[in-house]
Amino acid sequence: MRAIIERAQAYPDIEIVAIGRPKLDLGHPETIESAVSALEPDLIVSAAAFTAVDQAESEETLATIINGEAAGVLAYTASRLDIPIIHLSTDYVFDGQKSDAYTEKDHVAPLGAYGRSKLAGERAVAFATENHTILRTAWVHSPFGKNFLKTMLRLAGDRDTINVVADQYGTPTSALDIADAILKVASNLFHSDNDAMRGIFHLTNSGKASWADFAETIFDVSERAGGPCAKVHRISSADYPTPAKRPANSVLDCHKLAITHGVHMQDWRTAAECVVKYVLNRQNVKKECGE
Numbered sequence: 017m018r019a020i021i022e023r024a025q026a027y028p029d030i031e032i033v034a035i036g037r038p039k040l041d042l043g044h045p046e047t048i049e050s051a052v053s054a055l056e057p058d059l060i061v062s063a064a065a066f067t068a069v070d071q072a073e074s075e076e077t078l079a080t081i082i083n084g085e086a087a088g089v090l091a092y093t094a095s096r097l098d099i100p101i102i103h104l105s106t107d108y109v110f111d112g113q114k115s116d117a118y119t120e121k122d123h124v125a126p127l128g129a130y131g132r133s134k135l136a137g138e139r140a141v142a143f144a145t146e147n148h149t150i151l152r153t154a155w156v157h158s159p160f161g162k163n164f165l166k167t168m169l170r171l172a173g174d175r176d177t178i179n180v181v182a183d184q185y186g187t188p189t190s191a192l193d194i195a196d197a198i199l200k201v202a203s204n205l206f207h208s209d210n211d212a213m214r215g216i217f218h219l220t221n222s223g224k225a226s227w228a229d230f231a232e233t234i235f236d237v238s239e240r241a242g243g244p245c246a247k248v249h250r251i252s253s254a255d256y257p258t259p260a261k262r263p264a265n266s267v268l269d270c271h272k273l274a275i276t277h278g279v280h281m282q283d284w285r286t287a288a289e290c291v292v293k294y295v296l297n298r299q300n301v302k303k304e305c306g307e
């Protein structure tokens with residue numbers, strides 16, 4: 017959300033109204049319709065979620081209310097207001113068994129509670145309104161909030177070596193690039209009734225990495241910029257037990273989004289470099305990661 021607000025500054029004709037806790041608690045879906053309708057939006061971006069992947073294993077009921085039921089009520093609200101909804105989903109709807117990149121047509125089979133709850137959300141959104149665009153993204157990093165990139169920089173502050181799994185593949189994706197894509201898709205939905213612009217789309221930076229590759233890139237950039245760095249000890253998932261199982265491969269094929277919405281995403285390393293520099297330098301985001 018912070019990234020969308022940051023990027024929307026380039027669109028003076030767009031007014032973003034962010035609504036979340038405490039005004040709107042998705043854990044109480046019955047409060048959503050009136051709270052959102054009162055804002056009289058022209059489009060809804062549904063980005064809030066229960067994102068604690070491991071915690072979701074022990075709190076699946078709450079995760080399913082927030083990521084599943086509440087997503088459906090938001091979409092139902094959009095339908096009642098006769099406006100489009102853009103809903104964010106995840107690569108963790110896949111089981112990771114495919115060797116190539118996943119397309120939107122591939123079979124979904126989440127490995128854990130978070131993925132199941134997000135899949136429930138996708139289905140609830142599609143059931144509530146045809147006027148939806150679901151954007152499945154992955155491995156999000158950002159100058160804002162908590163994420164893997166910032167965790168690595170923090171851990172490097174007091175460790176020489178960090179163990180990082182090297183057998184899970186995906187695509188690190190900048191929240192700033194996601195925000196730009198959302199703004200472009202929103203503009204397309206405003207200006208076209210084309211059914212092809214609705215449905216499910218994959219949205220990540222381009223390329224492929226393991227979490228260990230991602231960590232090494234973060235430290236390469238950080239070291240060159242005079243920031244913290246650590247040696248990455250590449251380990252297997254078996255050596256990093258977590259409550260939730262993650263997919264071994266969740267690289268997403270983003271051609272459909274490029275062809276239909278004209279969204280072309282940059283390479284993940286370039287995107288990660290600008291976010292690391294932004295985090296280290298605390299400079300104006302436009303200077304490091306300008307549009």
Ligand SMILES: NC(=O)C1=CN([C@@H]2O[C@H](COP(=O)(O)OP(=O)(O)OC[C@H]3O[C@@H](n4cnc5c(N)ncnc54)[C@H](OP(=O)(O)O)[C@@H]3O)[C@@H](O)[C@H]2O)C=CC1
Nearest residue numbers: 037041042043063064065067104105106153154155156161
């Ligand atoms: N992070 C990632 O790697 C990925 C994320 N996604 C999806 O992208 C979207 C954005 O994720 P991201 O920005 O990383 O998530 P964050 O965890 O950074 O932020 C989640 C947001 O949801 C809000 N939220 C959580 N619970 C509630 C609730 N009960 N009521 C109202 N608001 C709530 C949080 O509010 P508060 O500040 O009050 O806690 C926070 O603003 C989500 O739909 C997520 O599933 C998809 C793929 C990868």
Ligand SMILES: Cc1cn([C@H]2C[C@H](O)[C@@H](COP(=O)(O)OP(=O)(O)O[C@H]3O[C@@H](C)C(=O)[C@@H](O)[C@H]3O)O2)c(=O)[nH]c1=O
Nearest residue numbers: 067069106107154155156164167179180181227256262
């Ligand atoms: C912190 C850390 C994690 N890891 C591993 C654990 C895990 O397999 C992988 C990523 O760990 P994290 O817990 O940071 O990331 P995780 O919560 O799995 O990230 C996911 O979040 C949700 C919201 C999504 O939708 C996904 O696309 C994905 O981004 O890295 C290490 O190997 N070493 C470490 O020091």
